[in-house]
Amino acid sequence: MNFLHVAIMIPFLFAVMVPIFRKVLPRIHTGWLVLPAPAVLFAYLISLIPAEEAVSASLPWMPSLGVNFDVYADGLGLLFALLITAIGTLVILYSTFYLDRDKEKLGHFYVYLMLFMGAMLGLVLSDNLMVLYGFWELTSISSFLLIAFWQEREKSRYGAMKSMVITVFGGLAMFAGFLMLYAMTDTFSIRELIELAPTIMNEEMFLPAMLLVLLGAFTKSAQFPFHIWLPDAMEAPTPVSAYLHSATMVKAGIYLVARMSPVFSIGELWMWLVTGFGLFTLIYASFRAMKQIDLKAMLAFSTISQLGLIMSLLGLGSAASFYAGTDQAAFYSKATMAAIFHLVNHAIFKGALFMAAGIVDHETGTRDIRKLGGLMSVMPITFTVTMIGTFSMAGLPPFNGFLSKEMFFTSVLNIRDSDLLGEAVWGALIPLVAWVASVFTFVYSMLFVFRTFAGKRQPEKLKKQPHEAPLGMLLPPVALASLAIVFGLFPNLLSYTLIEPAMAAVHPSLLTPGQQFMVSIHLWHGFTPELFMTMGVAAVGILLFRLHGKTAALNAPLFERVSLNRSYDSGLKGLDRLSGALTKLYMTGSLRQYLIYIFVFLIAALGATLYGEGALLIDTTGYAEMSFYEAVIIFALILSTIAVPFATSRLMAIILTGVAGYMVSLFFVIFRAPDLALTQMIVETVSVALFLLCFYHLPKLKKEVVKLPLKLWNLLIAVGVGAVMTVVALSASGSPSFESISHYFLENSYTLAGGKNVVNVILVDFRGFDTMLEIVVLGIASLGIYALIRIKLKGDDEEAKLPARSAELFHDVYAPRSNDVILRTVSKLAIPIIMCFSLYLFYMGHHHPGGGFIGALMASSALLLMAMAFGMDQVRRIVPVDFRKLTALGILVALLTGIGSFLFGEPFLSHAFDYFDIPLIGELELATATLFDLGVYLTVIGVTMTILLTIGRDQ
Known part of the structure; x- marks a missing residue:
């Protein structure tokens, strides 16, 4: 990793440190604590000026996609970087006297400012179009936060939203232009684009790419008619205006035009x-x-x-x-x-x-x-x-x-x-x-x-x-x-x-x-x-x-009745009304109708695709014969599935759904897929408990009289979905159009990733980026559930209205626990065993069935058993953990593991392993993938328990 990479990361590091500064040194103005960041960076950049050649460095990120964190400090990038750090230093010094330490949210302000500074440095020093775009949009987000710093003011919120809408719109257009450039040149490198510029001038996408890139530049640099966001952005504190709107953010469009000029200026239209x-x-x-x-x-x-x-x-x-x-x-x-x-x-x-x-x-x-x-x-x-x-x-x-x-x-x-x-x-x-x-x-x-x-x-x-x-x-x-x-x-x-x-x-x-x-x-x-x-x-x-x-012509307002601002406001209102009217057409509040929309679209889209590809004719001659055990499991699976609609109570419907899930896990056992069997079994266990908690708050199940045409329509959709998915499954397994990639993973799982459990190696190594995004999505989902239910609870404020004894009864009702002595006695023995097995699955998952995801679900099932046997209050006392923070910690561990590979000049989320001779233990394999798996483990426990405890009315 080159120091240029470090220079770009320093403002982000200070952004992370600002809350710590505020807590450890509350009586010192935060501006003094972050001031060294731009000052040191400016001194470093000044030292690069005598260099005869541009300073460059490359850090692999996603090399297979051509996306690397390439930095390039030539004359243009260095000039802008110097402006960013020099003006940034003076603005931070100015802000320490302008912003009151006791009246302003200084922590928020300097976090946003450091994020913006880092984003601007990354933008002007990036040699990769995708990385440049990422930093470009980060400048829009951080500037939105800075403009809306005084969020209690309506004008501040309005100005921030307008700047976001216009600059992000331009940024998306620019992104499309970058993709067109890649389609023409097969590279995201700006230096390579400049070299290839003469060869793409006559390409069909050259003109659209140029117009889209200019659209991004014009919106960012407030060129007519996209300038209307800048005057409203003046609602930001003056240090923000002095930094963003004179020397940095608005100059991003200028930088883009200057940087891309060698690519597009061959044609006169650009000029x-x-x-x-x-x-x-x-x-x-x-x-x-x-x-x-x-x-x-x-x-x-x-x-x-x-x-x-x-x-x-x-x-x-x-x-x-x-x-x-x-x-x-x-x-x-x-x-x-x-x-x-x-x-x-x-x-x-x-x-x-x-x-x-x-x-x-x-x-x-x-x-x-x-x-x-x-x-x-x-x-x-x-x-x-x-x-x-x-x-x-x-x-x-x-x-x-x-x-x-x-x-x-x-x-x-x-x-x-x-x-x-x-x-x-x-x-x-x-x-x-x-x-x-x-x-x-x-x-x-x-x-x-x-x-x-x-x-x-x-x-x-x-x-x-x-x-x-x-x-x-x-x-x-x-x-x-x-x-x-x-x-x-x-x-x-x-x-x-x-x-x-x-x-x-x-x-x-x-x-x-x-x-x-x-x-x-x-x-x-x-x-x-x-x-x-x-x-x-x-x-x-x-x-x-x-x-x-x-x-009057010199000082009277211009075009009072007709203006771009009025057009912008009326356009947004019109879009809002149109989207509202369109949404009302299908958002009727009926879950049945929503499912009809989804299933009909699924049948139409997949059916048309299968028909167009000629995949409806399935050759079944190569399939193995069905064994007796498989026939029994299939019969039980079909029977339990058909029985669900005829269940007379929600409890019976939950049990039958669980039976169907457990039958699927038996299939995985028969087909010798222990990882999938374990995962399916634990997921079904947790899901059944989740359903019980949800349905616990619902009224009694009432059977509605459904007319025959509606039943036939339901039957038609159900059969259609089943038929389409059956054809998809048979087509995928029966007539593959290309060689399976499973051989690659089987052959390289141990040699490249040091693991014998191919499933776990794929999750934490070969496809670690997918897993990283998946745990982020899980974390967001759990927070969404938490927020929705907490808002509902706060609105009802049921417990606050009850006397002390009634409040106890409230907890007894909404925090279900068992009075069964046998269950509580067995749980005391079973919970430690399950937790030990959970740790075993986690540590052994790289070579044997298991892994962070399965181990976390197993640990969650132990905590769930504890909640059912002893009550949720007891879980809080025995495990005094904020599971939302545990989710964040898990994601952070996984992210830092991925970033750690940069220190060794490797792509994001690259892993390494080796064997070490440990005293008293002997030779032991240590793999960095274990750290990533630890992040998955903590995240899944945090997500699962956040959802379960929240739905269980954990107040």
Whole structure:
């Protein structure tokens, strides 16, 4: 395992440690305890900058599917990772002073923040599309939790849900695009995709894949018309806004476009789509920003606008791919240089501005610019930071934003004069849109700083007496503002450390081995068209700023009746109504109808498939003759099954169902499948007890009069299901279309997994991933049952309404136990024997019949016998275990066993075994699969007992 893997995992480790920090050190602000994580990671990433070659590492995960945890820190990934850790460090420092230790749920906040940081690092450093997608969706989930941090506020919940819906929708579209790329190239590796890009350009799926990937990027980076989630996300605490919505999450889409540009930029459509959406987003959002009265809302639309600017530059820079190998390539690649430089600049000045807005809100109680003003004298440091940030955002010298804005103007002028547009007159619109949008940017920048800090103070409109923020809250924005000045005066500090390596990653086809892009950024270039455009921006911007309060077109709301937000809200309501109406058609509350739906679909789907495959004709010549014992068991099985519908009581129905199950276990015994026989027998035992507990609370069984047509319909469905399943079974065993894989497991069970019990080896080794997911599903199911019944009990509150003696009787009724002296006496002897046999099955299961699943069911049956003989309260006293926590512990043990294989450079859930000479015992085989089986053992006990005790009204 490379340290890059460790670096990605460190935030997740701290997320796990946060609850421990909160418990062990409750009086220390949690921010101080997690601050070392991003700081150390930033220091490590800085150390990678002098490296001549990209750092890469591979960790097998699911190699057979082409999914490996491959990490690749080239110039582009390293740039984003540095932004994530640097801004993360400052945001956490800022949050320690912004969030009150006693009033806020700091444990939740820092867990979510660490999850998000780890997800972003994994996203930008992944070289595998599937791993990238996993981290991509994790950023959506963690950002949802961060935006909804103040969940008691309706707007916070609304903003979080909107961000989740839109970004996850885009993520799923992107996922489909990734699968199309895999179908065309047979690889998930991004580096391999880039190499194969010229060969897939003419594939039918190339265009759909490109559009789907762009959809994911546009939703994440809030490009029009998917931008509507970002303003509502401003309901999050300011540290979240400063981190997610200025430097990290919204830049994920930018990263994706830059990373996938070498794959898709061969075609011109990529360039025009990225450029077009970027420019429209730029001018639209900058115009909307001027109309905002909330500081964070203004910054939100500003962020959307700046993201559009960066996106358009990446689109313009992709034109260089058309001229690979010519001098013009370097000419067009300057747009990519501007995009990367402005990416850094935007993170710096926007992070500072978000923090400044948070300070204003924190110290005055409002972000409404109509109530602010005159704060310059009482908050001089915050004013200075805000002025530097807004002037940089407006593109004024000598700040860093001025340089990247000049480079933006250069890029749009270059594309206007290129032969890509030919003689098209509309090509002049690109510089015009860029210039007009820059004017709007200038205006809202001036509004932000001067409406807040200049003019007349209005203390009567403020909730607090304004004053300067504490030093700890000021340090992060001051540091960012200082960088805005430093990178403005000395921009070449970044030229060959960050910008050129990132350009090389975006345009690998433009460079020969050993070649570099020429990156030279200067504050003064003489009197150029770009300078005159900037001067025009300032002149017109000042005029519009002066007219802003007097001209309705500049400050009145835009499209009050028709808007994208209204369309989103009405669309969700319409979908909700439609789904509700559709659900009512089939969710009638009748279990019989639900079973009819399921069985009819089963008959139709399987029957049509069997007919289409010609599998209805079964050749039975190769089957063995039925023995007398098999005939007897089949007769008993059929008889017990037919008798169930005619049972006169629920108890008899349960007994007959159990008989059918035990007959099946006898079949397994005859066919020499002891593992299956044991499992079936124990499952039937526990199931019968479960049925008894469930039916215990139901009223007496009443026979309903069923009309003859309904009986015939029931009979038809029953016969249909039986016939279809019989044909399926006979087809599967009688005419296999390929050689059975059982030989592989029989031959390799011991040599590859060190176990002679093939069934157990398959469960814990060969198909361990399936077992892992199965125990997770079991755990979720048990918690669902627990939650449903506990909610019902809390609603009834039956016991709370009874006097003390009645409460005792309540427990006697709802916690069934036996007064049979013989049963209780025998149980005292039988329970320890069953538990010992359970441990035997667990430990010997790798070589003999048994295993974690069977052993756990056996242990559960012992606990169940204890509950029946002595009562559930006695089980709680003798076994003081929270079985829900035991379930979680089991899943954790299994998961950690799988992760442990990463330490040895092996795929997830790889197992090892060896023989050791143990004193007094002798030679003994030790296998890591035993640890995984232990997780299964604990989980199954926890799940089974949670369900049994919950249904048994365990209060």
